[in-house]
Amino acid sequence: MSIEDKLKQLEEKKSKTKNLDPQAAEKQHQKGKLTARERIDLLIDPGTFEEFDPFVKTRSTYFGLDKKIIPADGVVTGIGLIDGRRVALYSQDFTSLGGSLGEMHALKIVKMQELAMKLGIPFVAMNDSGGARIQEGVDSLRGYGEIFLRNVRASGVIPQISLQLGPTAGGAVYSPALMDFIIMTEQATMYITGPNVVEAVTGEKVTHEQLGGGVVHNEKSGVAHFLAKNDEDAINIAKTLLSYLPDNYLQDPPKIATPDSPNRETPLLLEIVPDEPNLSFDVKEVINEVVDENTFFEVHEDFARNAVVGFARINGRTVGIVANQPAYLAGVLDINSSDKIARFVRFCDAFNIPLVTFVDTPGYMPGTAQEHGGVIRHGAKILYAYSEATVPKITIVMRKAYGGAYIAMCSRHLGADAVFAFPQAEIAVMGAEGAANIIFAKEIETAENKEEVRKKKIEEYREQFSNPYLAAERGYIDDVINPKDTRKIISYMLDFLRSKHEDSVPKKHGNIPL
Numbered sequence: 001m002s003i004e005d006k007l008k009q010l011e012e013k014k015s016k017t018k019n020l021d022p023q024a025a026e027k028q029h030q031k032g033k034l035t036a037r038e039r040i041d042l043l044i045d046p047g048t049f050e051e052f053d054p055f056v057k058t059r060s061t062y063f064g065l066d067k068k069i070i071p072a073d074g075v076v077t078g079i080g081l082i083d084g085r086r087v088a089l090y091s092q093d094f095t096s097l098g099g100s101l102g103e104m105h106a107l108k109i110v111k112m113q114e115l116a117m118k119l120g121i122p123f124v125a126m127n128d129s130g131g132a133r134i135q136e137g138v139d140s141l142r143g144y145g146e147i148f149l150r151n152v153r154a155s156g157v158i159p160q161i162s163l164q165l166g167p168t169a170g171g172a173v174y175s176p177a178l179m180d181f182i183i184m185t186e187q188a189t190m191y192i193t194g195p196n197v198v199e200a201v202t203g204e205k206v207t208h209e210q211l212g213g214g215v216v217h218n219e220k221s222g223v224a225h226f227l228a229k230n231d232e233d234a235i236n237i238a239k240t241l242l243s244y245l246p247d248n249y250l251q252d253p254p255k256i257a258t259p260d261s262p263n264r265e266t267p268l269l270l271e272i273v274p275d276e277p278n279l280s281f282d283v284k285e286v287i288n289e290v291v292d293e294n295t296f297f298e299v300h301e302d303f304a305r306n307a308v309v310g311f312a313r314i315n316g317r318t319v320g321i322v323a324n325q326p327a328y329l330a331g332v333l334d335i336n337s338s339d340k341i342a343r344f345v346r347f348c349d350a351f352n353i354p355l356v357t358f359v360d361t362p363g364y365m366p367g368t369a370q371e372h373g374g375v376i377r378h379g380a381k382i383l384y385a386y387s388e389a390t391v392p393k394i395t396i397v398m399r400k401a402y403g404g405a406y407i408a409m410c411s412r413h414l415g416a417d418a419v420f421a422f423p424q425a426e427i428a429v430m431g432a433e434g435a436a437n438i439i440f441a442k443e444i445e446t447a448e449n450k451e452e453v454r455k456k457k458i459e460e461y462r463e464q465f466s467n468p469y470l471a472a473e474r475g476y477i478d479d480v481i482n483p484k485d486t487r488k489i490i491s492y493m494l495d496f497l498r499s500k501h502e503d504s505v506p507k508k509h510g511n512i513p514l
Contacts (some may be wrong), residue, residue, distance in 0.1 A: 017054040021072040022096035034231045036093035044080035051078040077108045089114035091126040098130030106143025111419045113150035118250035122159040126471035128166030144171045151178035156350040164188040184214035184224040222303040244311040244318045253318035260292040262315040263490035269483035275424045290487045304336035309344040320348035334365035335378040342381035349389035357410040380513040386414040392497035396458040397421040421468035
């Protein structure tokens with residue numbers, strides 16, 4: 001056989017590894033989805049994708065699998081560049097046996113995971129699969145286990161991003177759950193057991209979307225971090241997300257040139273943040289005023305909206321933003337917001353992203369639902385995450401910082417490097433109304449004009465304790481600042497804290513209150 005014949009044979013074999021069935025592709029498009037290779041073409045810089053293992057196929061002979069043609073065994077894997085930066089990836093092909101995961105399908109993914117860890121580059125998963133390949137039995141289950149193991153080994157080493165672009169069910173949901181960020185489209189679903197099983201076991205009738213759609217997992221469960229309209233939107237979100245992140249835990253995030261001056265004043269904060277502690281405001285307006293223009297990229301936007309987390313840039317450098325949201329539940333901390341904050345703080349700490357925390361919270365949510373749901377355990381996650389974090393930590397107390405929530409929101413007592421407060425900040429065990437009712441209960445009860453005495457005692461307490469100066473006298477607050485200087489001070493401190501180094505206590509690992 002001549003070299004020309006061999007090259008022709010190579011092209012024929014390669015074409016068989018690509019599912020070129022126009023009818024299968026059209027079915028994907030009718031569902032509002034792209035094919036596996038179309039997704040890669042959108043994600044990766046043109047001409048930079050190098051496919052791995054296109055000729056791999058199943059070794060199983062059960063149920064006639066050896067007679068079936070399963071292009072690339074249902075998953076396209078490889079390496080490429082996104083905006084010039086290296087990534088390893090896989091894209092499941094739903095048009096090839098439903099993108100089902102068998103032994104070799106899984107080992108292709110594992111090879112990419114291990115390569116990503118060796119090279120110290122991000123790992124991107126594009127999931128669109130009917131789940132385990134039942135025909136391969138326990139070999140499919142073994143494949144999932146191998147993937148999960150690498151997800152855990154890669155955690156905190158390289159960023160791991162999962163795009164849910166179709167169905168994911170059963171054990172398949174746990175690889176995305178072990179990764180750093182999940183982006184779900186409106187066409188995607190994730191659940192342990194499907195609607196039929198749910199109805200058979202519980203009698204509850206529910207649709208795929210109601211059980212595990214993108215809206216459900218973004219708003220209610222918190223499983224997903226971003227909701228995308230379609231595949232293209234999800235891929236654009238992934239690209240934006242990666243632009244804020246380093247390649248691995250040994251690197252700093254990329255610095256982007258910005259025309260925004262680090263010394264720009266923020267006088268609008270004087271209007272945004274009210275003096276009156278009971279008036280609400282949108283903390284996102286504060287964040288957008290302080291960070292580089294148009295750089296705030298919110299994470300978990302629709303989940304636990306009483307807290308706001310996300311990435312931004314200040315003077316071109318990536319920072320992690322954590323804030324209470326007075327516009328929703330008064331910014332109170334509860335079970336879900338505690339989980340949301342703790343997870344985000346731990347990610348930022350793992351990848352050398354400084355933390356800037358904006359505080360305005362009346363405390364932890366009271367009530368039997370929260371107590372019985374474990375708010376103590378969940379709330380402790382924030383304490384653990386901030387205490388454990390060794391990246392630069394800057395805290396701005398805008399208004400209310402009461403009780404345990406004051407401590408939890410990156411106070412100096414949890415290792416904050418710099419803590420500043422606005423003049424209207426209130427740092428106390430509780431609000432003036434509640435404190436006065438307790439401390440002066442007897443005086444109020446015996447007074448002729450109870451309401452007048454109560455108001456007077458509230459004002460007395462507020463004058464003495466509901467301000468930032470007592471905490472500043474103790475050194476718990478480093479300075480009380482004019483809100484218009486907020487950006488300038490944060491920018492200066494971030495630059496000053498660049499060389500921060502903090503060794504952890506030698507140990508195998510801590511035991512976060514999960």
